[in-house]
Amino acid sequence: MTRFAHRAQRVQPSAIREFLSLAGDPRITSFAGGYPDPRLFPMAELHSIYDDLLSAGNASALQYTASEGLPVLRALVAARLTADGMPCTAEDVLITQGGQQGLDLTAKLFIDPGDVIVTERPTFLGALIAFNPCEPDYRSVPMDEEGMDTSALEEVLRHTGRVKLIYTVPDYQNPTGRTMSLARRRRLVELAEEHDVVILEDTPYRELRYEGERLPTIKSLDTSGRVVHLGSFSKILAPGLRLGWALAAPEIREKLSLLKLAADTQNGTLNMRAVAAYLSEYDIERHVADMLPTYRHKRDLMLATMEEHFSAGITWTRAQGGLFTWATFPQRLDIAAFQRDVLMPRAGVLVVPGTPFFADRPEANHARLSFSGVPDERLVAGVRAMGELLAEALA
Ligand SMILES: Cc1ncc(COP(=O)(O)O)c(C=O)c1O
Incomplete structure (x- = not known):
């Protein structure tokens, strides 16, 4: 065609x-x-929450709301991120249609055709699907048991023009299950700083930890606002809710919100209300x-x-x-x-x-x-x- x-x-x-x-x-x-x-x-908890939300007097649960997301949900997500070592407020958080939308919006914000996205080797297929319409070139960086090999990354950054974004899934990566070590996380931030590149940190599996210590997020090591941090309720509540979040520096967060407005106006108010109620009334941890x-x-x-x-x-x-x-x-x-x-x-x-x-x-x-x-x-x-x-x- x-x-x-x-x-x-x-x-x-x-x-x-x-x-x-x-x-x-x-x-x-x-x-x-x-x-x-x-x-x-x-199921039982969500059943009771949706029952309440759809009862008389609650019509606002079916009304439009802000494109950045329901304010109370943004605040609840900000509190969880703060507890995870990323001090932030509701204004810093954008509610997204799952983590997947964060990938799509971030690529739209930073990538012109021919710009280079650095990925882990291998990387999450869904991220490539999200990035591809922006027509990037890719450079993949090998991994080992400590995650992305930052010496190989350094070589790539040195020898490649137009690198705009480094995409990583540092915790229990899809597809390899690998975790990036703390030393590598630090080095990654240093290299991004040196080469003035944005890091896209994608963490949908972060809370599904079966052994070992919880490592600091890359965002928590970021001193200059160059890390966009994505997370999701898909694996900790349910993927059909289609709710995730992006945490980013104000200048980036505002642009992501405008792109979200262009894409889909907002997430479903009902699901945002339901998840906000779940976080307030139950113990998600x-x-x-x-x-x-x-x-x-x-x-x-x-x-x-x-x-x-x-x-x-x-x-x-x-x-x-x-x-x-x-x-x-x-x-x-x-x-x-x-x-x-x-x-x-x-x-x-x-x-x-x-x-x-x-x-x-x-x-x-x-x-x-x-x-x-x-x-x-x-x-x-x-x-x-x-x-x-x-x-x-x-x-
Ligand atoms: C690494 C990674 N990022 C993002 C996503 C997107 O998930 P969701 O849009 O359901 O939050 C997935 C889903 O499998 C994933 O594995």
């Missing part, structure tokens, strides 16, 4: 969509989705703490089963939080082809082949596995079947 804008060339269905459409089939064991466990949603044993158990079970059934030459990450492990296979194995020809037809198992998580120079021998969505027995059976088919393919 020749009438489309130039940016539409970068708006393409992702290669994994056809697989994800199979994930709802009850015969399939899917490690593909990154969905939180629906049994952990606070307790709710999160209650969820952790379920995910910790799933993670442990998946990693132990991989240990038992995956052959030599296959490695995987041990996430201290979040929902994912990232497996790396011998280079000769193309996981998308293996899934299409062997894993799906013979075992009915789905993973996400790693290729689309690379912003540049994709590698085909990785997969992301989520441990959150599958009952224990099926999880074990699925990982075992995968291990057997892998052994056969690699023999």
Whole structure:
């Protein structure tokens, strides 16, 4: 279609969509989705809150409100961020349509066609989907167990013009589950300072921590207002609420608000009222703490089963939080082809082949596995079947 804008060339269905459409089939064991466990949603509490909100005298819950978000919700989010080492007020917070909108708006604010976004290698596919319409170039920086390799980042910053943004998921990253160490967080801020680049810190898994210490956010190390910090209620309450937040310096926050106004006017007032009521009337920290044993158990079970059934030459990450492990296979194995020809037809198992998580120079021998969505027995059976088919393919 020749009438489309130039940016539409970068708006393409992702290669994994056809697989994800199979994930709802009850015969399939899917490690593909990154969905939180629906049994952990606070259904009874939300039921009672919505009942109240929709009773007589509460019509304002269905009215328009400010595009930055419901003031009381902004204040409640600001209080949580302050408690997490990022002192701020309601005015500093923008309520977004999930964390995903924060990615979209930040790219729109900073990226002209040809500007460079630096990402982790691999990175969150949904971020690339959000950034692509702004027509950026990408440079990806390798990671290890301490997160983004800041020496490699330094090289990239030194040798690349037009770097505008560094995108990172420092806590239990999607797709690798890795966490950036404190030393790297500090170095990242120093380098961004030196090269005058904005950091986009994306933290939807931050509170799903199963072991280890909570590290300071990158935003909390920011002394010059160059970090845009994103968070989300998707993994700590429920993704269908579509509520997240952006914390940024006033000049940036104001522009993000205007872009939000252009995009969708505001988030649904009803959901913002509901989440504000939840935060005021219930103990969300307790709710999160209650969820952790379920995910910790799933993670442990998946990693132990991989240990038992995956052959030599296959490695995987041990996430201290979040929902994912990232497996790396011998280079000769193309996981998308293996899934299409062997894993799906013979075992009915789905993973996400790693290729689309690379912003540049994709590698085909990785997969992301989520441990959150599958009952224990099926999880074990699925990982075992995968291990057997892998052994056969690699023999
Ligand atoms: C790293 C990362 N960022 C952002 C998001 C967006 O989530 P939401 O828009 O539901 O808050 C996700 C969702 O999976 C994610 O994994």
